[in-house]
């Protein structure tokens with residue numbers, strides 16, 4: 001068995017065993033900068049985590065009840081549906097409470113699933129590990145790990161066990177280099193994604209080619225517009241299949257996150273007649289966190305009056321502050337207006353996101369930024385920033401070498417990122433700083 005794209009890992013357990021603490025512990029490590037960007041709405045249910053360098057999509061089933069894009073049908077049913085989507089399930093139990101009948105019930109259900117399982121025993125801080133182990137083993141789920149989520153103990157070990165238990169990643173050969181821009185179209189249900197897709201596929205003798213051995217819906221579709229080749233990612237999740245409405249829509253966040261993982265640029269479709277919702281903001285946060293290029297598309301623009309249009313644009317600025325770098329395009333997928341602007345924005349973001357930044361220019365931009373606003377002083381003097389070089393793309397990484405860089409406040413890091421954005425026109429591009437001390 002192999003997983004195609006981002007594998008899904010679900011955390012399951014009774015209330016209060018520490019599921020959300022573990023979820024936060026595993027998702028918050030990378031790109032902490034994104035998490036505290038002003039205005040970012042952290043998703044409490046779905047998160048991208050890198051477990052031993054393997055990216056996974058983590059689901060905290062404890063949060064599903066309040067899920068924004070899931071129809072409320074009771075936690076238990078939602079948990080079952082989420083677990084059905086998972087490639088691996090982590091059963092979390094509470095060492096302090098010991099094994100209770102509800103744990104045994106969950107364990108018995110999980111064992112019927114024929115999926116890789118991991119048992120994580122939480123809250124071992126201050127307890128006798130041997131005693132904990134003896135009791136926990138009675139649940140019969142292997143492999144197991146003893147952890148303390150709130151003390152961040154055992155998380156590396158758990159990460160290794162999870163990534164080792166996941167099906168192997170699909171062979172890269174399948175995803176042979178494809179010409180054109182890898183584009184994912186994501187958004188809440190009913191924002192107009194399929195309408196736009198049909199326009200793309202219908203117009204201009206565009207050809208939808210099934211790729212990579214799928215017989216039903218194409219996972220990928222190739223589209224050519226204005227001489228530019230686009231490679232639409234995960235269109236299967238976007239197409240409406242009569243009768244399977246529920247299954248597709250319920251876990252639209254999973255589909256969206258899997259699609260964006262394989263894309264260079266992501267178009268986030270929003271329904272401007274509904275304003276900017278929490279779910280829109282969460283999805284935008286996921287795109288930024290995944291390091292992908294972002295274009296914000298305000299669809300159904302035709303349905304708005306002049307003053308409503310102004311209000312929506314103000315809302316974008318306020319609710320999607322952390323995505324200010326992304327171009328905003330207004331369009332009507334239904335009437336076909338704004339499509340040229342949309343593809344233009346995608347092409348521009350892709351071009352900027354795929355450009356290697358040259359070391360001399362980066363260092364010049366760094367020096368100019370530092371000269372205009374020197375880093376604030378900390379213990380033992382202020383940080384010294386000496387030179388910068390490129391450290392990779394998607395996200396565009398800027399590696400800065402200096403001394404005492406750990407002292408740089410978040411605000412100053414953000415200032416530097418914005419300076420690089422301006423200097424290199426990194427519109428819509430995710431930028432990450434990597435700070436290195438020379439001694």
Ligand code: GDP
Pocket residue numbers: 013014015016017018019020021022062122123124125147148149150151
């Ligand atoms: P959930 O309902 O399963 O999502 O559980 P939470 O993550 O909300 O945690 C429930 C409680 O357990 C909170 O008060 C946490 O602070 C606490 N908790 C979580 N992990 C640990 C741990 O490793 N050790 C201890 N002592 N407490 C923990």
Ligand code: GDP
Pocket residue numbers: 187188189190191192193194195196238299300301302303331332333334335
């Ligand atoms: P999806 O769930 O995101 O794929 O959304 P659909 O493409 O199915 O569109 C949902 C509804 O919005 C349909 O009734 C569309 O006709 C309508 N719609 C899509 N784009 C527009 C638009 O630009 N303007 C207006 N007024 N309606 C639109």
